[in-house]
Amino acid sequence: MAIADTPSAARRCSSSTGWRPGAIWPYLDGTGPSQGRVLCSRAGSPSSSGVVRPSPAHILGSDRCGFASGGVAGAAEAQNDIDVLNPPPEVEKLNHKKELLVQPSSSMDVNCQRSLTMYPCVTGTSVIAFKYKDGVIMACDTGASYGSTLRYKSVERIKAVGKHSLIGASGEFSDFQEILRYLDELTLSDHMWDDGNSLGPKEIHSYLTRVMYNRRNKFDPLWNSLVLGGVKKGPKGDEKYLGMVNMIGTHFEENYVATGFGNHLAIPILRAEWHEDITFEEAVKLVEKCLLVLLYRDRSSINKFQIAKITTEGPTIHPPYSLKAYWGFSHFENPAQGAVGSW
């Protein structure tokens, strides 16, 4: 199903052959193009005739099974008029040279070669952000882990989006790169309207929410928790915006957000110490406090952080730097001093 989760798909939806449910499933009464042939063309590989795969027809209760290589497809073509709602796969292929950016997949499509996201591979850890006097400040570390290995140590997990927003992501890094591509498309096509208006953080947050939620509904989520912050001139002056979306589509707007471990370790500090109109210097101190706690207590964080801020002047992503950690407690020196030999 061509759900509009990318701008190009959205435009394609309104084309003449747009809605094509029959591409995968037959009609509910069992008629329609042969499943075998359709699945062949979608999967892109010839089906082995001996194998009876559980086709959607089984699930829908029709009594047609297996592959009719002669069968109905031949019959449809013989009819001479092309069924617009269920065009035979050869005609379909002629019309659509470009594949959709996001392959429509669903849990019913068990023969689709593309497997659904089961687990993340390369992951980034927490991102924290909060509003301050001039805009929004966002920070995270620059590490990406591959399971329990710290594979990449110079990864930028905060990026600017247009002139008004910053996006920070934790979770699967490749999905974050994909999201950045979608946002590129979005901002580019918005720019091409050339109407003097540009997408603000609220709009981008709304767009991301739709993308994430639609992907989740197809059981193929983008495995990220995204933080979206920005400032844009609104009817009431400069309006600061900060929101979060996670991989299942939960989204909200808040004065301070954190993803991953930041939820447990940074949010208590922010709840106690954040206040309206905090200055930039205080904000950096508060951010560093939270980042230090995350460094101590989150196993996948590294001591290399990036702070980014967005104001009416635009986004600024500062170069990475390290924080000084303190290990000089006297109790760490000889924990067994009270009882030599104990553990």
Added chain:
Amino acid sequence: MTGSMDLPAKGGFDFDLCRRNNMLEKNGLKLPGFLKTGTTIVGLVFQDGVVLGADTRATEGPIVADKNCEKIHFMAPNIYCCGAGTAADTEAVTDMVSSQLQLHRYATGRESRVITALTLLKSHLFRYQGHVSAALVLGGVDCTGPHLHTVYPHGSTDTLPFATMGSGSLAAMSVFESRFKEGLTREEGIELVSDAIRAGIFNDLGSGSNVDVCVITKGKTEYLRNHQLPNPRTYASSKGFSFTKGQTEVLSTKIIPLKQKVEVAEGGDAMEE
């Protein structure tokens, strides 16, 4: 090795009934739920001793079973222990070790040491391989100085300058990691502990209600029960309840006199001694 040899009891957890329990569960027996103390417990070492803190909520699944329970248990006059995990386990294990410490004090004639309590606790918990679900923060001051330890359900321990346990441990740890330093005064220590517990109370669903604090120094222990009450009842009438006469309309009155009849048995059997 012929014949049946009567081996001495090996000690340790007896897993004989586990198969039977599994069979019963498979046949549909619903085990009774247990009272957990989804909790925030903390401890820190300050310049004169140790401060322990705990919240006061005991949960049974999603329900608050006890909204003002005591999680700081007495071990010895100079040693106290906060407990997280299953309430019964923490109570029983701290009670048991407390009695053992008392007997040891009678035997040796000396003040108990914190590592004695620690070793008793960890050997017991290790024997039970984590089935005794007690996560403890043990603190006290003895002749060797102030000590603070954490004990995990499987029997491992840590010796730390500041420690947190329980479901709210991350929230409390974030407060400690950002504000702890060595050589705190008593007031600073109590304030930091209270702030950490409050972070747990307001940021963790398993913790709530009030803050208990216990300050242990050389020769003196102060148990500040309900040191802070940050969750007062929102709408409490200051006047209390008053039921004045005439507020309820009397529809009808019926008085039934009960006849008093007392029988005295003469010469009954004397009570058995």
